[in-house]
Amino acid sequence: MALTSNNVTVTPHWATLLRQIKQVCMTYVTQRYLWIGMAFFGLIMVPNMLVSMGPQHARRDGAPTMAFVIGMPMLAAVPFLVGLAKSQLAHSRARLTPQFLPAHLIVLAGILLSFLVMLPLFAAPIAGFEPLGLVALAMAIGVPALWGSHMRRFTPLLVSLAVFYSLLTSWGLDWWIVNSVQHVKIHAAIVAFGIVLASSWIWRMSRLREEMDDYQNAYQMLFARRTSTEAIEQRRIVANQVRRSSLLRGVGDWWHSRLGGYFGGGMLGLVRILTYGLQATPIEVSGLFFVAMMLCMGVFLTQFSVLAQQGGDTGIVMFLVQFGNILPGMMAGELLAQRRPRIANEILLPLTRDQLINALFAASIRNSIVLWLMMHVALGVVLAMAGRPFEFRTILALLLLSASSTLAVIGASLRVSPWPSRAKRIVVSMTAMMILLPPLFAWMVSKAAINSATLATIVFALTAIGIWAIRSARRAWLNLEFV
Amino acid sequence: MVETPAIFEINPNSGVPIYRQIVDQVHAMVAGGTLREGDLLPSVRQVAQNAAVNPMTVSKAYSRLEIEGVVKRARGLGMQVLPPSENGSLDDRKAQFRTTIEPALHRARQLGLDSQQIREVILSLLQKTQSDVVTGGSPVTDPEKKATGGPPVAT
Amino acid sequence: MNEPVLRVAQLQKIFGNKEVLRGIDLAVEPGTVLGLLGANGSGKTTLIKCALGLLRPTSGNIMVFGEDSWNLSAAAKARLGYVPQEVTSYPWMRVRQVLAYTAAFYERWNHAFVQTLCERWHVPLEDRIGSLSTGQLQTVGIVLALGHQPEFLVLDEPVASLDPSARRQFLRTLLELLQDRQQTILFSTHITSDLERVAQRVAILGDGKIRFLGELDELKERVKRLRFTARHDLPTSFAVPGALRCEVAGSHATVSVANFDERLVAEMRQTWDADIAVNDLNLEEIFVEMHDGAHV
Numbered sequence: 001m002a003l004t005s006n007n008v009t010v011t012p013h014w015a016t017l018l019r020q021i022k023q024v025c026m027t028y029v030t031q032r033y034l035w036i037g038m039a040f041f042g043l044i045m046v047p048n049m050l051v052s053m054g055p056q057h058a059r060r061d062g063a064p065t066m067a068f069v070i071g072m073p074m075l076a077a078v079p080f081l082v083g084l085a086k087s088q089l090a091h092s093r094a095r096l097t098p099q100f101l102p103a104h105l106i107v108l109a110g111i112l113l114s115f116l117v118m119l120p121l122f123a124a125p126i127a128g129f130e131p132l133g134l135v136a137l138a139m140a141i142g143v144p145a146l147w148g149s150h151m152r153r154f155t156p157l158l159v160s161l162a163v164f165y166s167l168l169t170s171w172g173l174d175w176w177i178v179n180s181v182q183h184v185k186i187h188a189a190i191v192a193f194g195i196v197l198a199s200s201w202i203w204r205m206s207r208l209r210e211e212m213d214d215y216q217n218a219y220q221m222l223f224a225r226r227t228s229t230e231a232i233e234q235r236r237i238v239a240n241q242v243r244r245s246s247l248l249r250g251v252g253d254w255w256h257s258r259l260g261g262y263f264g265g266g267m268l269g270l271v272r273i274l275t276y277g278l279q280a281t282p283i284e285v286s287g288l289f290f291v292a293m294m295l296c297m298g299v300f301l302t303q304f305s306v307l308a309q310q311g312g313d314t315g316i317v318m319f320l321v322q323f324g325n326i327l328p329g330m331m332a333g334e335l336l337a338q339r340r341p342r343i344a345n346e347i348l349l350p351l352t353r354d355q356l357i358n359a360l361f362a363a364s365i366r367n368s369i370v371l372w373l374m375m376h377v378a379l380g381v382v383l384a385m386a387g388r389p390f391e392f393r394t395i396l397a398l399l400l401l402s403a404s405s406t407l408a409v410i411g412a413s414l415r416v417s418p419w420p421s422r423a424k425r426i427v428v429s430m431t432a433m434m435i436l437l438p439p440l441f442a443w444m445v446s447k448a449a450i451n452s453a454t455l456a457t458i459v460f461a462l463t464a465i466g467i468w469a470i471r472s473a474r475r476a477w478l479n480l481e482f483v
Numbered sequence: 484m485v486e487t488p489a490i491f492e493i494n495p496n497s498g499v500p501i502y503r504q505i506v507d508q509v510h511a512m513v514a515g516g517t518l519r520e521g522d523l524l525p526s527v528r529q530v531a532q533n534a535a536v537n538p539m540t541v542s543k544a545y546s547r548l549e550i551e552g553v554v555k556r557a558r559g560l561g562m563q564v565l566p567p568s569e570n571g572s573l574d575d576r577k578a579q580f581r582t583t584i585e586p587a588l589h590r591a592r593q594l595g596l597d598s599q600q601i602r603e604v605i606l607s608l609l610q611k612t613q614s615d616v617v618t619g620g621s622p623v624t625d626p627e628k629k630a631t632g633g634p635p636v637a638t
Numbered sequence: 639m640n641e642p643v644l645r646v647a648q649l650q651k652i653f654g655n656k657e658v659l660r661g662i663d664l665a666v667e668p669g670t671v672l673g674l675l676g677a678n679g680s681g682k683t684t685l686i687k688c689a690l691g692l693l694r695p696t697s698g699n700i701m702v703f704g705e706d707s708w709n710l711s712a713a714a715k716a717r718l719g720y721v722p723q724e725v726t727s728y729p730w731m732r733v734r735q736v737l738a739y740t741a742a743f744y745e746r747w748n749h750a751f752v753q754t755l756c757e758r759w760h761v762p763l764e765d766r767i768g769s770l771s772t773g774q775l776q777t778v779g780i781v782l783a784l785g786h787q788p789e790f791l792v793l794d795e796p797v798a799s800l801d802p803s804a805r806r807q808f809l810r811t812l813l814e815l816l817q818d819r820q821q822t823i824l825f826s827t828h829i830t831s832d833l834e835r836v837a838q839r840v841a842i843l844g845d846g847k848i849r850f851l852g853e854l855d856e857l858k859e860r861v862k863r864l865r866f867t868a869r870h871d872l873p874t875s876f877a878v879p880g881a882l883r884c885e886v887a888g889s890h891a892t893v894s895v896a897n898f899d900e901r902l903v904a905e906m907r908q909t910w911d912a913d914i915a916v917n918d919l920n921l922e923e924i925f926v927e928m929h930d931g932a933h934v
Binding site for chain 2 (some may be wrong): 667670671711806809810813816817830831834835836837838846854855858859862869899900904913915917918919920921922923
């Protein structure tokens with residue numbers, strides 16, 4: 001004991017702090033999915049950087065690249081950072097461990113600094129743009145995302161998304177990047193405001209107490225093994241979300257009031273009742289949110305974006321179809337995976353294992369189909385509004401391809417759904433989609449060149465993959481052990 | 484008459500099995516005159532609910548008492564206390580007493596008492612408790628006790 | 639006796655390279671209460687999950703109502719109730735909605751009984767599952783498991799987060815169920831005083847094996863602690879047959895025996911020339927003796 005205290009007294013204060021900082025850094029570095037994320041980021045970043053050093057250097061053509069280099073990390077990494085920071089600071093140890101705050105806050109500030117300031121400063125000379133505009137851009141996307149993730153509110157995230165999507169318009173590119181010299185005062189103001197908000201976030205992190213609403217952390221949802229305390233926290237978060245929104249509350253109660261007094265409605269009845277365990281509101285209602293997103297994005301892209309002005313119809317439709325495929329497809333497996341601890345209880349309901357798993361699959365696939373239909377109706381509206389003439393054959397082919405690739409995505413997401421780790425599920429199913437979706441795009445790019453037979457083969461192959469994956473997923477769920 | 488359910492003092496967390504506690508207490512109450520011939524034991528349900536113990540355990544105790552001849556199952560009434568004379572055979576009771584007295588005799592040896600001295604202590608005790616025994620209605624009589632006490636002393 | 643409600647034969651369960659259960663044999667007869675005791679990590683939950691078909695045995699055989707536990711029929715499941723160690727339910731639903739949801743699956747759901755239980759245990763019907771305390775959630779889990787009045791009730795530490803008074807109320811309800819109909823219960827817990835009230839039989843699990851299986855009364859009658867006080871120092875050869883634990887200090891010794899016998903004690907009095915006091919042990923003490931004894 002005496003020896004230990006002697007050691008502490010002889011160590012200079014700054015050395016202790018450095019040692020602490022090193023340990024705090026370790027808590028970030030040891031995250032496996034940080035490295036996977038970095039690798040993905042590198043895949044996007046490095047080629048873009050190389051392109052911007054080439055003939056596009058300091059020209060308007062290079063500006064959209066900068067939008068991705070600066071914008072994507074902000075949107076992707078900031079929510080993750082907030083979760084990690086909360087898992088450290090929204091915790092009793094942050095209150096009870098002596099000397100806990102300085103090292104942790106310094107590391108946090110360092111990370112924010114590198115994202116919001118260092119990255120744009122590094123990218124600016126390479127691409128030949130004004131640094132201030134890029135820093136302002138990073139702040140305008142990153143800081144609202146920071147506070148939005150922190151408060152678990154969607155509105156600040158909308159600001160981030162709006163800024164990000166403004167980069168797809170020519171005036172947006174000009175205002176933020178190309179002609180940023182003309183907006184120095186406003187950009188400086190944005191940067192100043194961003195610094196204030198980011199610092200106040202760090203200050204807030206140092207002040208978190210258990211009774212505060214933003215003490216809760218959704219971060220652990222990513223991982224397979226959770227302690228029971230973390231499970232309780234997840235429970236609280238979902239209940240809070242429902243309680244906070246009066247619309248969600250009203251719709252949910254109305255929906256559930258239709259539940260009572262049912263027994264033995266056969267397979268259809270079973271599917272109907274099991275649907276209640278997938279989401280708080282029926283997909284016909286929660287899907288409206290995505291329909292709205294599809295409409296907004298669609299109208300924006302087809303009417304206002306640079307892509308539309310450059311005649312990039314195919315690219316836009318590709319993007320929108322992708323949105324309408326991935327979302328319903330991923331939902332099928334992800335909702336089942338999140339339901340897993342509850343399915344462990346439902347296995348004991350008076351149904352055979354086959355009945356339960358079949359009905360659960362049917363319920364989640366039905367939800368996906370409904371969402372797919374809703375989003376494609378919205379897509380149809382967008383295209384009709386854009387007034388682009390599409391032949392009947394093109395529309396039919398598009399629908400067939402979209403439906404079959406969605407089925408394949410549903411299969412992929414269901415196949416990975418028995419895996420406990422969410423991060424692993426996302427990485428693998430994303431990879432699967434990179435393989436499954438290109439046929440769709442290939443057809444779009446060269447639609448005239450591909451004949452009906454090839455089209456039919458592609459549709460058939462995607463459907464076969466989807467059905468095979470769903471059957472394989474069903475077998476996996478039938479043999480699943482609920483630890 | 485029906486006794487109040489709280490008639491038994493049951494401690495589920497003691498080292499003595501619950502059924503054994505009930506059996507012992509009925510024995511004691513019969514010996515002590517609290518329970519007389521024709522009295523009814525509280526129902527299994529009453530005892531189980533009152534003490535928050537498994538009713539099967541109470542049933543087990545009652546069956547044991549029935550086998551020992553302390554009570555009989557009276558149709559429609561419950562468990563009825565029998566006359567004390569039917570409380571098991573004389574040999575049974577002797578054997579029970581023997582197990583109680585054996586350790587005491589051993590202790591007496593450790594204390595350095597010889598057989599004669601031990602006999603004196605027992606006799607004086609017997610004389611002192613004689614009056615209680617008679618009023619308590621116990622069938623146990625003097626000579627029997629001496630006879631039971633005999634053999635271990637000889638060992 | 640009828641067919642056992644649960645019969646486990648030669649059950650072995652291996653996770654990766656860790657053998658959690660090493661040949662378990664167990665039967666639960668109808669109308670009886672079997673208490674399952676065991677140290678942390680001794681495999682209680684694994685055993686229960688195997689018995690319910692949530693986990694698949696590596697080898698061995700488990701029958702529930704005469705059916706293979708991994709592939710239970712709907713009819714068998716309708717006769718089964720389970721309260722897991724950690725109750726999980728739909729966080730966004732109100733308690734009332736979760737009850738309606740679960741009731742929807744059962745042909746014979748006793749709404750009146752559920753209402754009585756909810757009133758008795760002050761279940762907040764209008765609150766959302768996500769906002770309940772751990773104890774409240776556990777109570778909801780118990781109500782959900784009892785609503786269809788299952789013949790066989792499996793409880794995996796059901797009262798760990800309940801306060802003493804709520805625990806007692808829960809035990810009383812269990813006892814009422816035992817009284818009113820032929821209720822079979824498998825009950826795992828660390829709270830031995832609860833088991834002493836409700837369990838007729840106990841199984842003590844240690845290192846993946848059954849260390850004792852039998853009547854609780856028999857266990858209490860068999861396991862005793864003997865305190866030796868000898869006139870001289872006890873010799874190094876001092877030993878007691880069937881001892882769980884033996885501590886000798888000079889002329890004193892404390893020995894826990896698994897097979898208590900009056901005659902044996904009388905013999906030992908002679909052999910070691912010692913005064914022997916016999917102490918009864920309650921279930922908690924017996925558990926500690928058996929557990930510590932196994933690790934000496």
